[in-house]
Amino acid sequence: MDTNKTVAVIGGGIAGMEAATFLSARGITVYLIEKEDKLGGHLLDWERLFPTMRNGSEVVKFLMDGVKADNIKIMLSSKLTAAEKSGKGYNLRINENVDLFADAVLVTTGYDLFDATKKEEYGYGIYDNVITSADLEKIFMSGKALQTKQGNVPKKIGLVHCVGSRDEKAGNVYCSKVCCVTGVKQAIEIKQKMPYTEVFNFYMDLRMYGMHFEALYKKAQADFGIQFIRGRLSEASEDQNGGIILKVEDTLMGKPLKLTVDILVLLIGLIPAKGSKEVGELFGLKNGVNGFYKTTDQHTLTNSSNVDGVFFAGACTSPKTITNTITDARAAASTVAAYLFNYRSLERKIEQNEDFWLYNTK
Amino acid sequence: MSFDWFVLPFSIGALILIVVLISRYILWVIKLSRADRRKSWRSVFSFKLFQAVWEVFNESLLHRKIFRVNALLGWMHMTFALGWFLLIVIGSVESKFHKEKVFNMPYDPIFLRYFEHDVHGFWFAEGFTTIMDTILLLLLVATIMAVSKRFFKWIYGMKRTTKLHPGDQIALASLWLIFPMRFIAESFTAGIYGNGGYLTQTAGDIFATFLPLKSLELGAWWTYSSALCLFFLFLPFSRYMHIPTEVFLIYLRKAGVKTPDNKLTGFSEFETYSCSRCGLCIDQCQLSETTGYDDQAVYFLQKLRRNILQEESSHNCLLCGKCTNICPVGIDITKIRLLKRTEFAPEMLFNYRHYENVIHHDERKVDVAYFGGCMTHLTPKIKIAMTGIFRKLNIRYNFVDENGSICCGRPLKLAGNHMQARDLMQENKRIIIATGAKILVTSCPICYNIFKNEYKFDKIQVLHHSEYLNLLHKEGALKLTPNEEKMVYHDPCELGRMMNIYEPPREILEKSGKLIPVQKEKNFADCCGGSLANLPLSEDNRRKVSKEALTKLLAPSPDILVTACPLCKKTFSNVSDTPVKDIAEVVYERMIE
Ligand code: SF4
Ligand code: SF4
Numbered sequence A: 001m002d003t004n005k006t007v008a009v010i011g012g013g014i015a016g017m018e019a020a021t022f023l024s025a026r027g028i029t030v031y032l033i034e035k036e037d038k039l040g041g042h043l044l045d046w047e048r049l050f051p052t053m054r055n056g057s058e059v060v061k062f063l064m065d066g067v068k069a070d071n072i073k074i075m076l077s078s079k080l081t082a083a084e085k086s087g088k089g090y091n092l093r094i095n096e097n098v099d100l101f102a103d104a105v106l107v108t109t110g111y112d113l114f115d116a117t118k119k120e121e122y123g124y125g126i127y128d129n130v131i132t133s134a135d136l137e138k139i140f141m142s143g144k145a146l147q148t149k150q151g152n153v154p155k156k157i158g159l160v161h162c163v164g165s166r167d168e169k170a171g172n173v174y175c176s177k178v179c180c181v182t183g184v185k186q187a188i189e190i191k192q193k194m195p196y197t198e199v200f201n202f203y204m205d206l207r208m209y210g211m212h213f214e215a216l217y218k219k220a221q222a223d224f225g226i227q228f229i230r231g232r233l234s235e236a237s238e239d240q241n242g243g244i245i246l247k248v249e250d251t252l253m254g255k256p257l258k259l260t261v262d263i264l265v266l267l268i269g270l271i272p273a274k275g276s277k278e279v280g281e282l283f284g285l286k287n288g289v290n291g292f293y294k295t296t297d298q299h300t301l302t303n304s305s306n307v308d309g310v311f312f313a314g315a316c317t318s319p320k321t322i323t324n325t326i327t328d329a330r331a332a333a334s335t336v337a338a339y340l341f342n343y344r345s346l347e348r349k350i351e352q353n354e355d356f357w358l359y360n361t362k
Numbered sequence B: 001m002s003f004d005w006f007v008l009p010f011s012i013g014a015l016i017l018i019v020v021l022i023s024r025y026i027l028w029v030i031k032l033s034r035a036d037r038r039k040s041w042r043s044v045f046s047f048k049l050f051q052a053v054w055e056v057f058n059e060s061l062l063h064r065k066i067f068r069v070n071a072l073l074g075w076m077h078m079t080f081a082l083g084w085f086l087l088i089v090i091g092s093v094e095s096k097f098h099k100e101k102v103f104n105m106p107y108d109p110i111f112l113r114y115f116e117h118d119v120h121g122f123w124f125a126e127g128f129t130t131i132m133d134t135i136l137l138l139l140l141v142a143t144i145m146a147v148s149k150r151f152f153k154w155i156y157g158m159k160r161t162t163k164l165h166p167g168d169q170i171a172l173a174s175l176w177l178i179f180p181m182r183f184i185a186e187s188f189t190a191g192i193y194g195n196g197g198y199l200t201q202t203a204g205d206i207f208a209t210f211l212p213l214k215s216l217e218l219g220a221w222w223t224y225s226s227a228l229c230l231f232f233l234f235l236p237f238s239r240y241m242h243i244p245t246e247v248f249l250i251y252l253r254k255a256g257v258k259t260p261d262n263k264l265t266g267f268s269e270f271e272t273y274s275c276s277r278c279g280l281c282i283d284q285c286q287l288s289e290t291t292g293y294d295d296q297a298v299y300f301l302q303k304l305r306r307n308i309l310q311e312e313s314s315h316n317c318l319l320c321g322k323c324t325n326i327c328p329v330g331i332d333i334t335k336i337r338l339l340k341r342t343e344f345a346p347e348m349l350f351n352y353r354h355y356e357n358v359i360h361h362d363e364r365k366v367d368v369a370y371f372g373g374c375m376t377h378l379t380p381k382i383k384i385a386m387t388g389i390f391r392k393l394n395i396r397y398n399f400v401d402e403n404g405s406i407c408c409g410r411p412l413k414l415a416g417n418h419m420q421a422r423d424l425m426q427e428n429k430r431i432i433i434a435t436g437a438k439i440l441v442t443s444c445p446i447c448y449n450i451f452k453n454e455y456k457f458d459k460i461q462v463l464h465h466s467e468y469l470n471l472l473h474k475e476g477a478l479k480l481t482p483n484e485e486k487m488v489y490h491d492p493c494e495l496g497r498m499m500n501i502y503e504p505p506r507e508i509l510e511k512s513g514k515l516i517p518v519q520k521e522k523n524f525a526d527c528c529g530g531s532l533a534n535l536p537l538s539e540d541n542r543r544k545v546s547k548e549a550l551t552k553l554l555a556p557s558p559d560i561l562v563t564a565c566p567l568c569k570k571t572f573s574n575v576s577d578t579p580v581k582d583i584a585e586v587v588y589e590r591m592i593e
């Protein structure tokens, strides 16, 4: 049931791949445009996934199976450089030399990781033994043992939650959703590899909202002896041996706490992607208060944008887990199809509530 | 004696004004400290009086400072003040000539033309009338300028002018009336009796061709007198209160009276009432620019005068000092605001027992005590650079607050908690003196300010690290290899406007690389927005202030933005894609070992 419709999907991460798969199933030709030389996005850098500890590569393989369809044209190392409305669709230019036409555009530009050097007080990029959660995944992926820069087995490791999230000063007031459970997962993985290392998680709140997350957290405490300390890290400094001295206000005990760890892991949050900004400017897409793309409605029109014929899927509209991203990608495919084939479902309207009342912009 | 009923409004108004002014001034003088009162009496019989008179001439009449900032505005203020002053002085002399006696009625010079029709001989016809008409002409022009400033402020290069309250409006309207009415009244009389100068006579002759001057004359003089009366009655309740008050302010300053560091006195009343509401401070304020809030200097002072200042208003300010910097009257607005906060501040009790754990027990005797400050601990690159420099140059130093510290006390002071700050300061001072160092170097301008101004060390020289590094370089101990990176320098408020340190950081940066100037520098530099002085400011607005300041700094597209304050660094880093570095980092990177 081939149709003569084409859709350009911008971004070949989880959302882009899964949306492409479901669009192609409806007989739509899909250009899957990815700026890197591989599909898979951030998932490629993640070893095991919460809460099941499944290997990320298995999910990548599943997604790859989907995009093998004939009517999906995968364009790697490709960057959208210009877009121009043409009739109901768009003329798009890729890498300054390739032009193509799409009846609709699905933006799946995802997120970037917070740049931890912005929180200078935590010492990332200054002290050798301060790393980020993303760095830790890379170490896990490499199969190498986790060591201090001095080559020692760490006896104490601290993980700090909410780095660059829920932080007004950093300009990101929202919760990144995935880091809490990543912190619990990584703490367990450390313990699995190094049972004699003490692991501390410093958190403001623990957000174990997803299915099985709470169980993972319980296990972390009961079976792995990971210590969860409620309090925000105020500053980190380095001692003569490369240890990291932490100053934390323990908000449960109500007193300041000082602790030296051998490695400090910063659980960095998700921020709006640079790529989203560039693509947004090409199409005139609106951003919400937090800098992620603004969807037409908070509850219902969650894949529609302010521009006719341009849609969203995945973490470009807000931080999302893999599960949520895959679900959202399929929903977006369905929304794009509704647009292309004039389903009545897209004609529904809903009154808009301004979401700004939530923020103190005075 | 010349008399007509219309002189009454003027005379009564003037009398009431004088009584009100004198009673207010007496009240304020009583509110001065005893020492200040003594100073102000003594100076009456000294050279200081002449200095004061000279300055009054320069500032209250010539308005030199306004001239320097805004020439058009300066001209307007000058013609009003000097013009009116000369009108009174020369008018008095003229009336004495006419009356041929030294003491005459105070209203005689004001209404002279009405009573004196006989203008004969050089001194009267060509001399005085020409001079008086010229002054009147200048005043009329000034009035036109004043009116146009209200409606076309852009002519004067101003984005905003001051908002008026009713007292001001009435005073303003009567002021606008005074000189045109004098002109009309004198012209009418001249049209009838031929006693005018080139201006009033010409106008009078023209009016005479189509107006029944005889029946209008008296009405015109009544209006003139009433406008004066209205102006006098409302003056004490309007911005024009600054005219008489500034004269006393200048004198008190010359006598050495100041606002003390810990509380407001009658002197700040003189300051508050000397605000001419020229509005120059409004466009300086980044807070009002971004947040549209209206507690900037001029309105803050206005609220003080009207006794309606709320605690929130006293806090809604970065204490960046930009308004104080520009104020032609030299009002120390930031200090008044700070002390006002003290009046609102609750007495808080702190538990200082945790001091015991942080006191630094380092027995080595050292040359330099280094105090990073709590902000520097949040920007560790600065302390790494500083301790690195000390080590490489083999300087015996002691990092006083390496493992935590007692706050320098200034943040508490900025919040108005003076008593609590004093406790902290005492303890901290003890610790610093115990190091035995001769020099105290700090990386934080906020600490620097209070160390230098309020700790009153006897034997310890206090230096900001930018000064210290520059000194080391000048002495030859510190050698640098400059590189090609383009740098711009941001003047921290506390280091620049508060402490006047502008050159040392520039000197050492020029030796480290390419320093390019920015549009708003030195005492006109913007605040980074990070100020500890404004607690109610929302994070959102803070970012806006920072971003706007950043955009201006990055206009010349530098490779790095350099500053000399951990708080500025942190604040700009949060919004900047261009790397932000402290001066210590730059020096450390480029020093030759
Ligand atoms: S998921 Fe947890 S760590 Fe991440 S931002 Fe939210 S609360 Fe913080
Ligand atoms: S505070 Fe100073 S600058 Fe501001 S209006 Fe008053 S006199 Fe002018």
Ligand code: SF4
Pocket (backbone or CB within 6 Å): B284, B285, B286, B287, B288, B295, B296, B297, B316, B317, B318, B319, B320, B321, B322, B323, B324, B334
């Ligand atoms: S000190 Fe700065 S923030 Fe405060 S009123 Fe003056 S210019 Fe505005």
